[in-house]
Amino acid sequence: MYTWIPLSAIADLAQLTTHISSEYGPKAVAKKLADSLSDAVKSVLIEHDYTDKDYRSTYYNFYAKKGQHYRPECVRLHFFDATVSFDENTLRLTSATDDRLTDHYYGYMVLRPTGIGTIGRSVLSPDVRRGASRYIIAAAHKVHLLGYTLMIRGFPSMDQHRDVSVCAHASCWSMLRHYSERYPVYREFLTHDITMMAQQFNPGGLVPSKGLGVPQAERIFQAAGTFPLVVARKRNTVIDPTFYRQLAAYVDSGFPLFAAMHKRQHAVVVVGYEWRAPVNTAIAGMRYSWDEIESLAVVDDNHLPYIPIPKSGGSLYSAEDIDTFIVAFPEKIFYPAEAVERLAPALFKLGAVVGLPPQDETILRYFITTGSALRRFVRKRESEFDPQLLKTIMSLPFAQFVWIVEIATEPQWATNQLFARAIIDATASPRELMPLWLLHTTTEALVFDRETVGLELHAGMRGLSLSDMGHTTFTRMDQNLRPTQTK
């Protein structure tokens, strides 16, 4: 059964209470949605008696065994823009402007019949989330509805169940669901799977009465086939810039982070960020991308996704409350962000060879990407690259992952441009003297043969003078995260 609710204003979501029974918590859900979604959402389609695999995994293993009766069916809400209409006789969805329903779809939210914490598996578009940050880690999620196949790009979220899962389980689930949609190499794990993966053995009861800590989360990510790296902040101080620079680098690499806030006894997923407005500083000194970040975006199981949190202060909590994070690496990333942070300033010792700007006048940004993504980026901007430099990037035998270091002056940063780029082998050992593949500006490049550079530095590197391509900068590489288009 399907119910269509047109909305003249987002507050009209209160109508959910008349169409959905109380065990799905429609009143609380309607308030949450009205408080968080933009007025661009103009209709909701309620899909009754929806079979949700995540809820069913907990139903079969927990709720069905309880004395209290729980229904096995869920309700799913779908959100659309103003162009979409619904014919109740034919159950047909139509857009007034074109036949691409996906372009007018803002995502879905499953409601579980559990009375409390009823928001289940959800993927919402950051575009209609009030206050969502500019850059969000997202994957395309396929949605089957009434014979239509819709796609929504977002990050998965859900409320914690409280009995079979707590906030940290929900955070692990969100990350792993993102991985299974984003990377074909990872399988899908359901809510109950996540709860069980945290344990060494089946404890019999599924009540995680003691919550879930960093070691269990690490265990879950390991069991899921990733290679988790735990990064903890120095104790008893929030002044640990290296911790936050790493955090920024990994998020900018497109890796969602399991973020633990022990003092608040809470865990969230960091899924994006917002740059601060460009500034002109009178004080000389090299800066890092973390210095240019205004806020982080988090998925918190107490709220709808993509909440912006400031670096410090804030009404909810801030980046200062995060004391540990876990990045779930794919295989073959051996050179950590902390090593890149130390290596990047040393590149200025090669400044005379490639013509780098003064170190004190630059902003450094570094992130991981794949060799193929780098080549795709370069191919799309062929006109920026000297033909031999382009050929070099296409020919170097990159391992799957590379670190990109972007070096920009303040004015270049303000216009999304950069002065120089270094490509570092993400499979390098932290003790390597020269872990680079390439370092280039618009006039000069240094090319490294990774077969020989480790044996003899001088023999493994060559210089390349670049022809004038009619520009003095390169475009910043912004392709790991999805830019939010606020609606």
Next chain:
Amino acid sequence: MAKKETVFEQIDGLVPVDPKALVDFEREMTDKVIPEIVEVLEERRLLAEESRLRELEVLIDKDK
């Protein structure tokens, strides 16, 4: 089987780099950067170990 071309043989215009231009970089890496990397990675590993010991704290939102 054809001889495998090195990266340097595939690209035109490459020239050797004056070894003197690398001295500062090599010294910086050897004397400062690599020892620092080794030290900070070990320090961070120990911090991660400490963080794992805080597992008994309940990561559950009490407001709910």
